[in-house]
Amino acid sequence: MNVYSTTPMESNLFTKRWSFVNSSLLCCVLITLLCWSVFIERTDIYDGKVLSKCLYFNKVASFTGFVLGIIYLLRRRVVYVGLSLTSYFIIAYLSYLCIHVLYFDTYLDVRIGSQFLLLLISLVISIERPKETYIIIVIWFFACVEAIWGLYQLYQHFYDWKHFDNPLGSLYNTGIYGIYLCIPFVLAVVSSKKYVATSACSKHYLFHTIRYITLILTGTVLPFTGSRTAWVATLGGLFVFVCHRYRLIQLFQQNKIWIKGLVSFLLIGIVSLFILQLFFLKENSAIGRTLIWKVGFTMWLDNPFWGKGFNSVSHQYFNYQAHYFSVDRSAQEQWIAGNVSYVFNDFLQIAIEYGSIGLILFVGIYTTIIRKNTSPYVAVLVSCLLTGQSSYPLESIPTQLHWYLILSLCLLRVVPLKSILLSKWTMSILGVAIFSLSLILWLKTSQSDETERASYKAEQLFNQEQYKMAILVYEKIPNLNAVNLLVYGKSLALDGQHSKAIRVYEQAKVLLAEPFLCNNLGLSYQAIKKFKKAEENYRLSHNMIPNLIYPKYLLANLYIEKGDVKKAKEQAIEVVDSPVKVYSEAAEEMKEEMRDFIRTIALK
Incomplete structure (x- = not known):
């Protein structure tokens, strides 16, 4: 049962969907083109493995904006838009980001476009409501290709384990590669016949064949990535799904107090032992991230309300680390300090760049979507949130896409609070605005490319x-x-x-x-x-x-x-x-x- 509800009148109005595109298939084509960014790599620009993905993503999104703007201009009928509480939080967060860009940000580059665009895409999908299975199959397809790529890299090291390197597929970092694979893996686990929305595709053998192939391929490669963040996120998402499927929380609440205490004690002990094992697996790396978080916290304290602006971590972090080491520190901290572009915690990064206001709005999006939502995709969203605790999935286009596509799947299971009537003139104005913004993005991206x-x-x-x-x-x-x-x-x-x-x-x-x-x-x-x-x-x-x-x-x-x-x-x-x-x-x-x-x- 969904947390949100509508009146009968609003429910009837919502059936007249606001169609951004002519069919769910076209929506799937857009998502496919965006997900293709994982394979994009160029040799004619600096940092071709990372920046090329951003440039490609922005150009695809700009072209899509041109098409949508024209569709709106040609539309000559009123439409009804259904918005949930989460949608309002997304709109508020987007508005805040726009204000921040205009008044506070000084380090803008092409990468900022992905944040706006992916939030808008999530909002569009939640309103257009394409079939869930189309989105899921696209995610699985690219995950399978990346997993096969990783298996090939493992095969190359099969006879030379002394020089073994963790697989990284077509990505630039084994940690990001592990995070990229863990989300489709958890999604494949939760997408059983019982939980996937009823449709011809979800009942078709092809859907579940792809599901099992994804489980096998990603599940085989994931342990070899060496990404502790991906392992924790996978186990955390699966734990949430098991609790949801077998109603463990309800059973826990019905037991006696001493049983609750014993179960809680055992659970905390198991989790603590697991975290300690992961800590000592790469001790220096773990201590290094602790150092980064301490320095990052001092950055946030410097401007806790509004934040320091987009990409300020990459541009200012070393000044704060230099101040941190200007007094005597432990020899171990001095030894592990290194080159840093992210604070390895997306929530702390958002707090540093956009302040407490931005963090509250960002957290509000996920609090409202998770609260009392019984969709199995919530378990996958929990995995996404866990990856953001000790890594930077929101700073990489491929993992960003997974994050917001899972958010979109969760939004598809939410019934809107109300429907808003948009006249044909409003649609025309919206079309002009989208076309103009897409043109600006295209020109800026082309200029950056040149x-x-x-x-x-x-x-x-x-x-x-x-x-x-x-x-x-x-x-x-x-x-x-x-x-x-x-x-x-x-x-x-x-x-x-x-x-x-x-x-x-x-x-x-x-x-x-x-x-x-x-x-x-x-x-x-x-x-x-x-x-x-x-x-x-x-x-x-x-x-x-x-x-x-x-x-x-x-x-x-x-x-x-x-x-x-x-x-x-x-x-x-x-x-x-x-x-x-x-x-x-x-x-x-x-x-x-x-x-x-x-x-x-x-x-x-």
Whole structure:
């Protein structure tokens, strides 16, 4: 029984569905095109495994918006839109994001479009109400292809287990790959004949054949991904489904108090032991995430109400980590600190970027859909929410799609609170708005695509040590992002134009906090004899990731050039005594150079 209900009149009105597309099949085509983004990879742009998926996603969504806008303009009849409480929360969250973009965000890029578009797609699906089985089959199809890809990668390592690597399919990270597979696996478990909406497709042998194939393929590969987040999310979703199917919560509530206490004690003990085992499986990784959460919490406290804006974690995190390590911390924390773009908790990330208001609206979407909802898809949604506790599924297009498609399936089982009448003129205005926004998104995405391709060509020139040619290309590219500015500045520095390089670096520093940027900025300041500025940047780089040797080495060379023998010797000893986290010849060369310096000082 659904949590929401309508009056008889509203129920009759809702049967006159607001058809965004002509059929459920066309809706399925859109979802298929969007899910195809998991296979998209380009070699003509920087970070082609990640950014290419965003560019493709935005272009597909823009084209769909053109079609929908035209459909609305041509429509000449009134329609009724059914909205649930969850739909109102989605609309409120979307409105808040729009306000945030206009007034607070300063780090916008093409990836922000996916957040808006996927929420809109969930809203569209909940109103259009296509057949659930179409959406499920699309999810399973792509999951099966990815699982087969992973099995092939496992086969390649079958005879060489000493050099075993976790499979990652067509994705860029084994953790994200595990999360991508766990959602279809749990969906396949809950999609039995008893629970899938009655339709010809759900009763057809093909549907359940695909279901069993998905179970076998994803269930085989999932353990080998090494993703603890995916394992926990899978078990959590299955536990919720078992409780739902066998009414365990109702049985638990009917028992005596001592039985409730005993069951609770055993359950808490089992869960605690399981979490401890996962913790010690990759202890350094677990402690590293704890460090990230502590630093992330300080970011949230800096602006808890409105947040710091979209993508602020990627651009500002290292400043807060540098402040965290500016005082004495444990040697273990200094050792495990590393390069961070996400806080490995989507709820904390939303709180940092959009503040407490954004987090409350975001949580409200899932609270209203889960509360008293007996749909089996709630178990899959719980798996999605669990993946967001210790990873970043909402920062990757493929896992984002799974998350919001499962939300859409849950919304399809909800009866709207009321129906809203839209006149043909309202539909026309809506059509113009959607067409205009889609056009803006298409133009922005195309501009970003062109910029990324041009900057990648410039970077290739930089790698070929053709610095003057790279500078000429960069000078013609408008709206360079922080990463491109960093390479542009390095090109200027290597060409001897340190003063101009500093201006470019400082411009990048406003947009990005990154050790490599601080090191290069310090080198350029040192080249023009501004030693105090150079020292500040080297120390900032050191505090960002204390276990790196290079900033210490740069500080030692700075003191040598200044003639401060005492500080130079202290810094050289620190370089020599520093353990190497990842072996490299460059690190050994720096250590040997500092040993030679110490021996030279001793001889004097």
